[in-house]
Amino acid sequence: MDKHTSALALVVADRPDLPVHCIRPHAAKKAADWFVRRFPGDVLYAVKANPHPAILDAVYAAGVRWFDVASLPEIELVANRFEDATLAFMHPVKARSAIRRAYFDYGVRIFVLDSREELAKIVEETGGAKDLHLVVRLAVSSDYAAHKLGGKFGATGTEAVSLLRETRAAADELGVSFHVGSQCMRPEAWRVAMGHVSDVIREAGVTVDIVDVGGGFPVAYPGLTPPPLEDYMREIEACFEDMPVLENADLWCEPGRALCAEAGSHVVRVELRKGDCLYLNDGAYGALFDAAHGGLVYPVKMLREKNSPRRPLRPFKLYGPTCDSIDAMEGPFMLPADVSEGDYIEFGMTGAYGSALATKFNGFGEYIEAHVKDAPMMSVFETEKPKRRSAKVIAIGEF
Numbered sequence: 001m002d003k004h005t006s007a008l009a010l011v012v013a014d015r016p017d018l019p020v021h022c023i024r025p026h027a028a029k030k031a032a033d034w035f036v037r038r039f040p041g042d043v044l045y046a047v048k049a050n051p052h053p054a055i056l057d058a059v060y061a062a063g064v065r066w067f068d069v070a071s072l073p074e075i076e077l078v079a080n081r082f083e084d085a086t087l088a089f090m091h092p093v094k095a096r097s098a099i100r101r102a103y104f105d106y107g108v109r110i111f112v113l114d115s116r117e118e119l120a121k122i123v124e125e126t127g128g129a130k131d132l133h134l135v136v137r138l139a140v141s142s143d144y145a146a147h148k149l150g151g152k153f154g155a156t157g158t159e160a161v162s163l164l165r166e167t168r169a170a171a172d173e174l175g176v177s178f179h180v181g182s183q184c185m186r187p188e189a190w191r192v193a194m195g196h197v198s199d200v201i202r203e204a205g206v207t208v209d210i211v212d213v214g215g216g217f218p219v220a221y222p223g224l225t226p227p228p229l230e231d232y233m234r235e236i237e238a239c240f241e242d243m244p245v246l247e248n249a250d251l252w253c254e255p256g257r258a259l260c261a262e263a264g265s266h267v268v269r270v271e272l273r274k275g276d277c278l279y280l281n282d283g284a285y286g287a288l289f290d291a292a293h294g295g296l297v298y299p300v301k302m303l304r305e306k307n308s309p310r311r312p313l314r315p316f317k318l319y320g321p322t323c324d325s326i327d328a329m330e331g332p333f334m335l336p337a338d339v340s341e342g343d344y345i346e347f348g349m350t351g352a353y354g355s356a357l358a359t360k361f362n363g364f365g366e367y368i369e370a371h372v373k374d375a376p377m378m379s380v381f382e383t384e385k386p387k388r389r390s391a392k393v394i395a396i397g398e399f
């Protein structure tokens with residue numbers, strides 16, 4: 001893979017015909033380092049956010065040894081890369097064959113579930129194994145998250161109570177988990193969720209060995225500046241102390257976005273300008289899915305040589321290359337007023353759920369990959385020695 005000092009250097013050198021995934025392993029390492037040092041428990045990387053080997057290696061280099069995997073291919077990817085990885089199969093609905101292969105071929109012992117039917121599948125397919133660490137996912141509010149994940153998974157009401165009891169009977173270790181939603185903008189979301197989970201545990205009267213507080217930790221995007229991540233750590237630590245779980249219970253988190261968002265940026269070319277609309281060579285079906293379907297406004301930067309005249313910025317709407325009219329990104333994306341065909345634009349913060357979501361729809365979806373060495377466009381991780389309450393956010397207007 002080519003290495004460049006920045007996306008601009010890459011564009012100047014290569015004038016690429018295809019969109020480019022720019023990968024900054026140093027940024028993923030820094031983020032993972034931060035979590036390993038500051039989270040008051042064990043950190044599992046949620047592989048789905050970005051399974052690129054360079055990101056996995058960076059996270060591993062920071063000391064992460066536990067991985068949240070959602071499918072057999074993710075299990076194979078991580079198990080074949082790191083001999084000493086511990087894998088947690090955290091999809092609440094799994095194929096029977098995937099459960100079997102995970103347990104017997106890859107030594108997976110940690111499985112999540114949110115229904116009695118899934119519990120039965122796990123017990124049957126592992127031959128009634130006695131060494132299972134079973135984690136019951138409970139539904140919690142995702143009101144504070146920019147990307148809500150509520151509705152699809154998580155046990156609720158009296159079913160949650162009976163599921164905890166039944167799972168306790170089948171498990172060597174019993175865990176509880178939840179997900180407050182992705183890019184969660186308020187630490188109190190965990191207070192509310194952990195309070196609810198505590199109520200369910202009390203009602204069930206079970207002994208709990210593991211509390212998994214999920215993912216959802218935020219990074220900074222234009223218009224979405226979260227409180228310092230330290231506040232999240234403090235809230236979680238304090239709430240964990242109050243939970244009715246074993247005194248030596250383990251605390252886990254499963255960040256995806258927070259570990260890899262800053263580690264990616266994406267370079268596209270303008271193929272056509274129509275008024276305030278730009279038609280790009282990547283979009284909603286490619287690495288910019290979240291800009292279209294999640295309404296996320298990524299930071300953008302025009303890649304012109306340093307000595308080009310500076311133009312005032314104005315808002316643009318963007319379209320991707322496919323024929324589908326939902327391949328559109330409202331933004332507004334602030335770019336120089338004279339942007340035109342042939343210009344290159346870099347989207348920052350695309351490391352999470354960017355390349356991981358790209359499809360080949362309409363024959364697009366081919367990319368160049370490059371390592372770049374410069375800093376991410378925005379960062380919530382300190383560059384200096386850790387200080388309390390000092391998460392750094394670089395304002396996007398600096399470009």
Ligand SMILES: Cc1ncc(COP(=O)(O)O)c(C=O)c1O
Nearest residue numbers: 046182215216217254255256257
């Ligand atoms: C079970 C589970 N854990 C962790 C994550 C990662 O979430 P995030 O990227 O918001 O940290 C997800 C994302 O969907 C998830 O479903």
